[in-house]
Amino acid sequence: MLETRHIDKYFLEPVKFHVLKDINIELQKGEFVSIMGKSGCGKSTLLYILSTMDTAYEGELWIDGDKMSDLTQNELARIRNEKIGFVFQFHYLLPEFTVLKNVMLPALKLGREDVEGIRARAMEKLEILGVSDQANKKAYRISGGQKQRVSIARALINDPKIIMGDEPTGNLDSKNSENVFNILKTLCDSMGMSLLVVTHDIDFAERTDRIIEMGDGTIL
Amino acid sequence: MIRFPLVFDISRTHLLSKIKQTTVASLGVTFGIGTYIILMGFMTGLNGLLDGLILNRTPHIQVFNKTTPSEIQPVERFNKATTDLHYVHSVKPKARLERIHNALPLLSELRRHQQVKGATPQTTAKVFYLAGANKLNGVLNGIQVREEIRLFNFKDYITEGDVLSLVRRKNSILLGAGIAKNLSLSVGDRIQVMSTNGTTFSLLVSGIFQSGLAEVDDVQSYISLPMAQQILGAGRNHITRLHVKLFEMADAVPLARTIETLYDLRALDIKTANAQFDTGSDIRNLISYAVSITLLLVAGFGIYNILNMFIYEKMNDIAILKATGFTGTDVKWIFITQAMVIGLLGGTMGLIMGYGVSIFIDNLPFITEALPTIKTYPINYDPLVYISGVAFALTSTFLAGYLPARKAQQIDPVEIIRGQ
Numbered sequence A: 001m002l003e004t005r006h007i008d009k010y011f012l013e014p015v016k017f018h019v020l021k022d023i024n025i026e027l028q029k030g031e032f033v034s035i036m037g038k039s040g041c042g043k044s045t046l047l048y049i050l051s052t053m054d055t056a057y058e059g060e061l062w063i064d065g066d067k068m069s070d071l072t073q074n075e076l077a078r079i080r081n082e083k084i085g086f087v088f089q090f091h092y093l094l095p096e097f098t099v100l101k102n103v104m105l106p107a108l109k110l111g112r113e114d115v116e117g118i119r120a121r122a123m124e125k126l127e128i129l130g131v132s133d134q135a136n137k138k139a140y141r142i143s144g145g146q147k148q149r150v151s152i153a154r155a156l157i158n159d160p161k162i163i164m165g166d167e168p169t170g171n172l173d174s175k176n177s178e179n180v181f182n183i184l185k186t187l188c189d190s191m192g193m194s195l196l197v198v199t200h201d202i203d204f205a206e207r208t209d210r211i212i213e214m215g216d217g218t219i220l
Numbered sequence B: 001m002i003r004f005p006l007v008f009d010i011s012r013t014h015l016l017s018k019i020k021q022t023t024v025a026s027l028g029v030t031f032g033i034g035t036y037i038i039l040m041g042f043m044t045g046l047n048g049l050l051d052g053l054i055l056n057r058t059p060h061i062q063v064f065n066k067t068t069p070s071e072i073q074p075v076e077r078f079n080k081a082t083t084d085l086h087y088v089h090s091v092k093p094k095a096r097l098e099r100i101h102n103a104l105p106l107l108s109e110l111r112r113h114q115q116v117k118g119a120t121p122q123t124t125a126k127v128f129y130l131a132g133a134n135k136l137n138g139v140l141n142g143i144q145v146r147e148e149i150r151l152f153n154f155k156d157y158i159t160e161g162d163v164l165s166l167v168r169r170k171n172s173i174l175l176g177a178g179i180a181k182n183l184s185l186s187v188g189d190r191i192q193v194m195s196t197n198g199t200t201f202s203l204l205v206s207g208i209f210q211s212g213l214a215e216v217d218d219v220q221s222y223i224s225l226p227m228a229q230q231i232l233g234a235g236r237n238h239i240t241r242l243h244v245k246l247f248e249m250a251d252a253v254p255l256a257r258t259i260e261t262l263y264d265l266r267a268l269d270i271k272t273a274n275a276q277f278d279t280g281s282d283i284r285n286l287i288s289y290a291v292s293i294t295l296l297l298v299a300g301f302g303i304y305n306i307l308n309m310f311i312y313e314k315m316n317d318i319a320i321l322k323a324t325g326f327t328g329t330d331v332k333w334i335f336i337t338q339a340m341v342i343g344l345l346g347g348t349m350g351l352i353m354g355y356g357v358s359i360f361i362d363n364l365p366f367i368t369e370a371l372p373t374i375k376t377y378p379i380n381y382d383p384l385v386y387i388s389g390v391a392f393a394l395t396s397t398f399l400a401g402y403l404p405a406r407k408a409q410q411i412d413p414v415e416i417i418r419g420q
């Protein structure tokens, strides 16, 4: 489903810095994998590359059988839209839009369905995450835990192949964190999605299929 | 592929969430366009009025006798073959009659010419207006009043009385406003004039003539052509000027040239006669364009600034949109749309404001001695001004939006997300 071959990345500013060194990882369909490592070891940087947002790297990234470095920016945007759902550490929603609209936007962009169909499916996803009662509130009016669940609903809206999360539970208390884990786990099992989640939470990581340990820009 | 309904939907939410800034930016455009329309309407209205005054009232060609010295002096004809240089000092024009030689045949010749709409004869008589012991210098113009009205809007100059009285009563006079004031005469009174050979005539003041130029109104009056000829003691063929109106003003210069070569006369065309007037119009136009464009540019910079601010505030939104699959082009159009909506809103309000204020100015009283028939300020409602105003609003907002939108297109979402 997802594979990297010899990925290297350098930061040139302020001084040249080899942040990722020869990264080779593989993620199977339906696999739930967590990435752990010390702060500053390059986990987020790796995730931005895997999510196709960052294209300034050496080596190859393959997603769902396609080589990403061959694609144009617009084609990459399409991949992100269709095949990847991303959950950020901070609740990244568009504040002036309603919760429902936030979830609908990626599907509206994809345009696979008409607006009514998209609205119904967005409600369905909000239902799964238990925040459907917030659907018509503006996104800046709901709590942090609710925002995190809404952003997971948004990541799910186009039924992506892979969900990536950068410390999606980092800002949540243990109860909410538990909740999010269960939701992700269920999705993985029932829908065959692959999950790749960066976390500091060892309890969380130990319940995933596999843990990738990172240290100083390399896979340990 | 760009989905414009979606792009528009996102733009709308952004604009509505920043209603205050949106309004301010629109108002900038409103004032720019509104002022442009008011200024252009007013300026072109004024120019049109002045053009109309000049074009409608001034003859395209004035024909009269030359008073310049002959170009070729007799000595040059006589000694043409020799190589000697001739110096003739203090050359003067030769004495000649004031009347145009063979004026009547020339007049009918001109009237038959296919470019000519009409021609009028005039006879000028120098007189004194007698007022008690005072003699005031004066000039009486003998005219064919119907033709003067038809061709040169002569009626516009008559502020009181009846212009056609010249036709009905031979001894009527349309008295210059300045003379009427100085001699405290009004319509119905009589005035004595004395011709240069000493004969006095009693004329009935049947109207007041006002051109707006004091030096004209203090001296000139109008009487019928036969009356002028009678005052001069001359015959029906005594005519001192011919005024020609053409169908096309552009023909004035070549036709005047032709008249001068065919006849030994001076033919003054309207271009030469009103050279400084043209310059005046041009400069007024230039100023209104310069001011309008400055206003629109200022409005454009306003939009540019506000949109830059919008984009700065919406960095997170841009990063999220890009992370979830929107392309740079989508993002660019989201912000261009916002600029265009501001431009369209502001432009429409500017049209309404411009039109409203134009109507207001149009109804303001504008009384001036120089233009006796004008009662309110002149305004031009040329649709072209309105169309060009909106077109300019849209192009300038597009450009003002395009540059910041390009920046938004190129924003790297990773940088924003990492920055949190």
Ligand SMILES: Nc1ncnc2c1ncn2[C@@H]1O[C@H](COP(=O)(O)OP(=O)(O)O)[C@@H](O)[C@H]1O
Residues within 6 Å of the ligand: A011, A012, A013, A014, A017, A019, A037, A038, A039, A040, A041, A042, A043, A044, A045, A046, B418
């Ligand atoms: N834009 C950047 N320019 C230079 N160095 C950076 C930049 N972003 C991150 N880094 C550095 O790269 C390293 C890896 O960062 P990051 O991937 O965010 O670590 P993690 O997510 O594992 O905590 C850190 O040492 C960080 O200081």
Ligand SMILES: [Mg+2]
Residues within 6 Å of the ligand: A043, A044, A045
């Ligand atoms: Mg990190």
